[in-house]
Amino acid sequence: MGGLDGLLQGFQVAFSIEGLLFVFIGVFIGTFIGMMPGLGPISAIAIMIPITYGMEPSTALVMMAGVYYGAVFGGSTSSILLNAPGISGTVATAFDGYPMAQRGEAGKALAIAAVSSFVGGTVSVVLLMLFAPALAQVAVTFGPPEYFALMFMGLTAISSLSEGSTIKALISATLGFMVVTIGIDGQTGTPRFTFNNPNLLEGIDFLVIALGLFALAEVCFLIINRKDTSLTDKANVGSTKLSKEDLKEMRGPMSRQSFLGFLLGVLPGAGATIASFIGYITEKKIAKKPEEFGKGSVRGLSGPETANNAATSGAFVPLLSLGIPGSGTTAVMLGAFLVMGIQPGPLLVQDHPDIFWGIIASMYIGNIILLVLNLPLIPYISKLLKIPRPLLISLVIIFSLIGVYSVSFNVFHLYVLLFFGVVGYLMRLTSFPAAPFILAFILGGMMEQSLRQALTASNGDYSVFVTEPISLTLLIISLLTFVVPMIKRRYSTV
């Protein structure tokens, strides 16, 4: 089946009444969760996964795409209205968005963010559509050594590029990898680190990690800020109409940042945060009036917002074509796909074109719904934030617990969830990033498998990783990603 047919078929699913309804529900809930300071796309997706059980995969997919886009936009909304970015990807949004909101133009700022996100997201989905199948074709020839090297690169990249200390990020990744070794070893049947506890034989489900390290840990911050009523005062956002001049201002940043953001998103580990900062900086550098930046400039808001959304779609390229997530968010997305019975990877385009194009179509639709339906609803969604915090906290906790119970049917895993909630909170207190942890947890199992497959095929000969040109190149790149910054830092401090 050709790409166009597949895409049309994907649109058919997404444009059915049921499909539209679920995208809308997804976008709505995603926006709501994303607007909560602290709760980001990872929590939103993880909380929604249990809801998709029993749904048709195609319907579940479009809903998840909605949740994802909604949560990203919700993050921008809280950046603009409260100067409280829920996730690091929207920090740059607050630079100009918040001053604009303070001038009483919150509605305009939200509209700029929504239009920029829409353009960035859509351009980048088109690029995704062109790139992913091509990359998948290359990846079909990859064997275990290449896969191992690729995943290794993903892990080192996210560790060296994530904000804060590289050592802490690497420690976080190592711990995530360690947790996934718990349970029965798939190849030899040896129980590892189970302490003779039968509950641990199957290992720890990824939902336990995602909900514990993210949703529950983030609840702690909601608890601390439970008396904060700033959100409830911001229910009036004003007009969301944009003037012609605004649109003209936005044209430049949107067209530049869509492409730049996409490219940065494709790179493992770079992602939305770096794209949005680079977007802000480049726009400021080439602007005619850079002094306006930081005081509510249209360009200063449009640039990072476009880049941020372009990068989030760009991150789907390695996920869909290689089956390897390059960021914490796409790692959780991969988990969601697996729950739906979808295995992304080089064979997805060939063997299940309907699903591949369904994902692409749902991303288009998610973007459109976000702009057409969600933006006008923002005043109402921000009224929803009046839900008293104590009630909301209780409900998020219940959702997390039920989510885990519905995959394991075992109370033991609920205690594990609570444990990881505490770990996640402590990690945040001590500034250990949690994203490398979840990425390593998702990649760890696959990495160990391909490492051992490669070594089994070579009869235990380790040179297989360096004699294959592709795997050698990837391994060298991954070493460079954290050796170079370390050397740089040493010389700059001396």
Place this chain on the structure above:
Amino acid sequence: MIKTLHQKVSLILIAIAAGYLYLSYNLKEYPYVPVDSDLVPKVLGYVLLVLAVALFFDKSSETEEEKEKRVVPKKEILVMAAVGGMIFVYIFLFEILGFLITTFVFILACSAFLGYRKWMTSLIVSIVFPGALYYVFNYLLQIRLPQGILPF
């Protein structure tokens, strides 16, 4: 001298790495494969050990922002611990009393504890929310949540 937070965390991590390595070296052997199940754990254990030692000697001090993030009033820690305790009790009673009863009590108790005193609203939420969730999971999604002592 153990002064900084980094060094304390580093010592905990070294202990974890040591324990993990100890267990890795005691994994059962499986003679018929070129790479046994202990290879990756051993590598991970040593990697963590090296990283933890590096963290111990890491001179880069915390930024002001990071330090500020760490200051949490004692009272709030107690509040969080209490909520954690409630979750613990909830999990303990979850399969014994069933989803509906435990969730009803949890929402009421947790919201009241966190300072929400509009009893009527919280009563309605704590009945409607678990009820709807129970209906959706048990009857629409066919995922059985624990029934407990209630007959439905």
